[in-house]
Amino acid sequence: MANGMGSLYIGASGLQNSQNALNTTANNLANVETTGYVRQQVLFSDRDYNTFDKKSAISMQQAGLGVNIADVVHTRDYFLDKYYRTENGRQAFYDATNEAVQEVITSFQELEGTTFQSGMYDFWTAFQEFAKIPDSSVNQNLIIQKGTLFIERAQGIYDNMKSYQSKINLKVSESIDRINELGHTIQELNLQIQKVEAGKIETAMTLRDERDNALDELSKYAQIDFEETSDGIVKVKLEGVRFVDEVHVFEMGQKVDRMTGFITPTWPHLSDESLGQYTEVFDYSVDISSEMDTDIGILKAQVLARGDHIANYTDVAGLTADQYNDGAGMSVMLSAQAEFDQLVHGVMTAINDVLSPLTTASFTGADGTVYNNVKIWDEEKGCVGNDGQKPGRELFVRRGMERYTAVEGNDGKTYYVYNEEDTTDTSKMYTTYGVSINQDLLEAESNLPYLRQNGEVAQSMAEELAAIWENKGLILNPNDTDPCTFEGYYEKFMNGLATKGNVYESVAQSLSGSVTSIENQRQQVIGVSADEELTNMIKYQNAYNAASRYINVISEMLEHIITQLG
Known part of the structure; x- marks a missing residue:
């Protein structure tokens, strides 16, 4: 002393x-x-x-x-921070994905009374009545009315899904802006902390807390890696790419698709926009899995859920399981749009092919053009309406293309050549948004084909129309091998959506519990008692x-x- x-x-x-x-x-x-x-x-x-x-x-x-x-x-515990931020981003990913699934389910109004399934049932009932009395104007009108309601409801659902895609696209833009904002916040705090702690006397407590809060929030948006240098600077990688270092913030960019307006996150510092070469933030060739840490972040969930285009039945029909799973199958919205449009396409084409049947023929046109194995109106089987006009009218018409082109053969006969669907133009396809009810039938229900060309009532044709609803010809997607009816397809489609929703919701809830548990462990270290x-x-x-x-x-x-x- x-x-x-x-x-x-x-x-x-x-x-x-x-x-x-x-x-x-x-x-x-x-x-x-x-x-x-x-x-x-x-x-x-x-x-x-x-x-x-x-x-x-x-x-x-x-x-x-x-x-x-x-x-x-x-x-602070570095490992707990890292663990928390990883699980926080993963939980946000599944939350955002589940939100998209629930929005799709809501579009079908299955819990609100005005269901698409009831519209399908009413349409089926109209054909059952038509099969009883084909020449009844009441029954003919019933088909046209229920067909109109069917396509209007289908288009309303499709509109809702497109509208939600636009909402997700706006959220993508907002997420990118917030990520960039957080990057600048972290960089500014880095500089302030470095200034305060340069003399090795004082620790910038409050500034460090703010920076850690910014890192916690950033972890919700994307997968991050971070490390602190000896002079107090935190360097951050976002999706494996430098985002914040000692000097720079490498901002995330937005590439906008001219056709859809959809935004794709990119890295401008790794791209050459003048050559149209862009480095995208996310690599979708890698499977989404927890083991590979590819299921992290709100932004990735939003981009995946939205998809990169507006899908139709061509995104599911005729594809292999791998093609589908690597395409529309990865996206909640794209898979829902494609599978729903496949149902509507199947209903429309099945009905049209009975009302205005097709066959294959070969002939030479009057101008010398050779037509080999082309689809034409089947005149022998085909029926006509009350006015007798050939070819028989279809119920659903494409907005950008007639069903047939009339061709004069060198034999003096008129052939009605079927115009194949143009998959590059939705107005020339039988898609939900590319069709309308035939105006001729709206003006006069008697123009609906119900007569043989000899004037007899086509009872067998009416029964064939009623029977198409029982045909098992549709497969939900390439991962499914069980053909089903239109009604069975819809039930399987809705059950699939509900299952997806339950899975994503349960995973999100489970991860929420994990995040809470990790946060409790963090609070034992950093929290105030x-x-x-x-x-x-x-x-x-x-x-x-x-x-x-x-x-x-x-x-x-x-x-x-x-x-x-x-």
């Missing part, structure tokens, strides 16, 4: 450092409910000692100079009081020496 007046300095150090510890504890208590606040812990150490050798004393002696605050610890801090406050207050009493004792001793012994 120091002698004489030096002892007062020891007491003063106790007062000063106990007061500082009390201030730190009070700051912790004031931030008990502050999100992202990391508790501060005071570590004490001895000040220097004065050592007296034997020349100035009988034996080796040391005199302490009091106590000092060695450090105010800003404690009011009880613990109050205990510390009592401890530091007692230490302050003890230092104060110590000074009083030394003061009385010195006074006694000076006044009584001096």
Whole structure:
């Protein structure tokens, strides 16, 4: 112990450092409910000692100079932070995907009364009535009315899905903007922290808390890797690409498709826009799985759920399982649009092919053009309406193309050559959004084919129309091998959506529990415990009081020496 007046300095150090510890504890208590606040812990150490050798004393002696605050610890667990941010991003991915599935299910209004399935049933009922009395104008009109409602409901659902794609696209843009904003926030905080801590005296507690909060939020949007350098700079990689370093923020870009307006996230610093070469943020050739950490981030979930185009039946029909799974099958919206449009396409073409049947023929046109194995109207089997016009009219017409082109043969006969669907133009395809009800039938229901060309009522044709609803000719997608009826297809389609929704929801809920558990573990390290801090406050207050009493004792001793012994 120091002698004489030096002892007062020891007491003063106790007062000063106990007061500082009390201030730190009070700051912790004031931030008990502050999100992202990391508790501060005071570590004490001895000040220097004065050592007296034997020349100035009988034996080796040391005199302490009091106590000092060695450090105010800003404690975090790097591994818990990394684990939390990974699971936080994964949970956000499945949450966003589940939201898209639920939106698709809502589009079909199966829980709101006005269901698409009921519209299909009404349409089927109309054909059952038509099969009973084909020449009844009431039954003919019923088919046209229910057909109109069928296609209007189908188009309404398709519109809803397209509209939701646009909403997701807006969210993609907002997510990219927020990611870039967080990148700049982290870089600015890096510079401020470096400035504060450059002297190796002070730790930038509040700034570090803000930076960690920004990293936590960034982890929701995409997969991140981070590391802190010796000078306090945090470097961040986003989806394996440099995003924030000591000097730069490599912003994420937006490539906009001219046809759809859909945004694709890109890396401008790795792209050459002048040559039309873009480096996309996400690599979709890699399977989505937790093992490979490819199921992380809201942004990826949004881009995947939206898809890169507006799908139709060509995105599912005639493809292999691998082609489908690597294409529309990866996207909630694309798979729903493709599979739904396949159903509508199947209904429309099946009905049209009975009302206006096709056969294959070869002939030479009057102009010398050779037609080999082309589809033409089957005049022998085909029926006509009340006006007797050939060829028999179809119920659903393509907006950009007639069903047939009349060709004069060199034999003097007129052939009605079927115009094949043009898969590059939806207005020339039998897709949900590319068709309408035949205007001739809307104007006069009796134009619906129901008569043989000899004037007899085509009872067998009407029965064939009714029977198509029982034919098992549709397969949901290439992963399915069980053909089903139109009604069975729709039920399987809706069940598939519900199953997807349940899976994504259960995974999201499970991950939510994991994220909460990890956050609880983090809080045990960084969180503020009011009880613990109050205990510390009592401890530091007692230490302050003890230092104060110590000074009083030394003061009385010195006074006694000076006044009584001096």
